Structures are given as C-alpha cells and as structure tokens.
Amino acid sequence: GQNIDQPTEMTATEGAIVQINCTYQTSGFNGLFWYQQHAGEAPTFLSYNVLDGLEEKGRFSSFLSRSKGYSYLLLKELQMKDSASYLCAVLGSNYQLIWGAGTKLIIKP
Amino acid sequence: IAGITQAPTSQILAAGRRMTLRCTQDMRHNAMYWYRQDLGLGLRLIHYSNTAGTTGKGEVPDGYSVSRANTDDFPLTLASAVPSQTSVYFCASSATSGGVHEQFFGPGTRLTVL
Numbered sequence: 001g002q003n004i005d006q007p008t009e010m011t012a013t014e015g016a017i018v019q020i021n022c023t024y025q026t027s028g029f030n031g032l033f034w035y036q037q038h039a040g041e042a043p044t045f046l047s048y049n050v051l052d053g054l055e056e057k058g059r060f061s062s063f064l065s066r067s068k069g070y071s072y073l074l075l076k077e078l079q080m081k082d083s084a085s086y087l088c089a090v091l092g093s094n095y096q097l098i099w100g101a102g103t104k105l106i107i108k109p
Numbered sequence: 110i111a112g113i114t115q116a117p118t119s120q121i122l123a124a125g126r127r128m129t130l131r132c133t134q135d136m137r138h139n140a141m142y143w144y145r146q147d148l149g150l151g152l153r154l155i156h157y158s159n160t161a162g163t164t165g166k167g168e169v170p171d172g173y174s175v176s177r178a179n180t181d182d183f184p185l186t187l188a189s190a191v192p193s194q195t196s197v198y199f200c201a202s203s204a205t206s207g208g209v210h211e212q213f214f215g216p217g218t219r220l221t222v223l
Contacts, residue, residue, distance in 0.1 A: 008149075031209075033211060033212075041216070041217075042199060042214035042215060042216050042217055043152070043199070043214050044214070045211040045212070045213070048209045048211060087151065087152070089152075091210075095210075096154060096157065096167070097152075097154070097212065099151040099152040099153070100151055101149055101150060101151035102151055
C-alpha cells in the first residue's frame with residue numbers, strides 16, 4: 001500500500017527552529033511537496049523536492065532522501081503566523097498526489 | 110477572477126438532495142482535481158481531470174460525479190447526498206508541462222449533510 005507518515009502535532013517557541021518529518025512508502029516517486037494550511041483556509045505551496053538534498057527558501061528549507069523515503073521541513077526564526085498545519089505530499093507513479101494527514105504546528109510566545 | 114474560485118462557500122443540505130459544487134480557474138491549467146478534507150485524514154482525491162474532455166476516478170469517487178466540458182470549469186455533483194459526505198471540499202488545478210506542477214487550491218466549500 002501507499003503510506004505517508006508525519007507527526008500529528010508539534011509545539012515550538014517563537015524565534016526558535018522546528019523540524020517536521022515526513023516518511024513515505026509509495027508506488028513510484030516523482031517528487032515531494034510541502035504545503036502550508038492555516039485553519040479554515042486552503043493549502044498553499046511551500047516547496048518541492050525531486051532530487052536528494054536541501055532546498056532553501058528564506059526561513060523555510062526542505063530536505064529529501066529518496067533512498068530512506070524521508071523528508072523534513074525546517075522552519076527557522078519562527079513567527080506566530082507560522083502556526084498552521086503542514087502537509088507532506090508525494091507525487092506517485094500515476095502523477096497523482098498522495099497526501100499525509102498533516103502536522104499541526106503550534107507556536108507559543 | 111484570479112486563480113481558482115469555488116461556490117458556494119458553505120452549504121447545509123438535506124440527505125437525498127442533489128448538489129453541484131462549482132469550480133472555475135483562470136490560469137489555463139490543464140489538470141484539475143477535487144479533494145475532500147476530513148479531520149485526521151488529510152486530503153483525499155475524489156476525481157480528477159488531466160485535460161478538458163477527460164476525467165478519472167480518485168481514491169474516494171463513490172457518490173460523486175464530475176464533468177470537464179472546457180478548460181476553466183470542473184463541477185462536482187453529489188447525486189443524492191448522504192451524511193458521510195459532510196466535509197470540506199477543495200478544488201485544485203495544476204499545469205502539466207514544464208515547471209514544478211504544484212497544485213493551486215480554491216478556498217473550499219464547507220458542506221454539511223443532515
């Protein structure tokens with residue numbers, strides 16, 4: 001079967017760094033996406049990895065290891081507005097996205 | 110219009126009624142998708158369309174139908190609504206050539222079936 005695992009909830013402090021992990025087992029791999037979703041809103045695209053390594057975009061970075069079926073999203077200098085759910089999704093062999101259930105990130109002052 | 114729009118924003122529906130959720134995009138994306146999002150389950154694909162005139166079934170297609178008469182519109186129909194179809198429905202679209210192919214989402218429709 002196909003499976004994407006990420007923690008249900010994480011808590012971090014404003015100004016700190018947090019790493020959200022995602023592990024996947026899918027039939028085929030054509031890239032991994034991270035999306036941010038604020039409560040009551042639509043998901044918005046954050047990052048895309050298709051090759052191993054780190055992609056940095058401002059305060060956010062995303063890492064991929066295809067051999068380990070593993071990715072993480074790293075958020076630096078946390079701000080209160082970063083409180084949201086973070087969704088990991090894999091583009092499978094049929095070019096459809098397979099979604100994790102999301103990680104709810106709570107930022108405390 | 111900028112991006113993807115969905116209508117209605119929210120709806121309360123009696124079980125057994127027919128309902129069409131509307132989705133329109135102005136980005137000229139070939140591919141469009143319908144998802145439902147339920148607490149703790151993440152996004153689940155209902156139906157998709159890779160190009161105008163074609164549609165396909167996703168992970169949870171039962172009780173839903175779609176059509177893709179043109180590039181911009183992708184309506185989702187519930188022929189006879191049941192309470193288990195209470196959910197938040199998101200429409201999305203993506204390009205299919207060049208680039209990253211990230212999906213862009215509409216604002217969602219919150220549907221309650223009583």
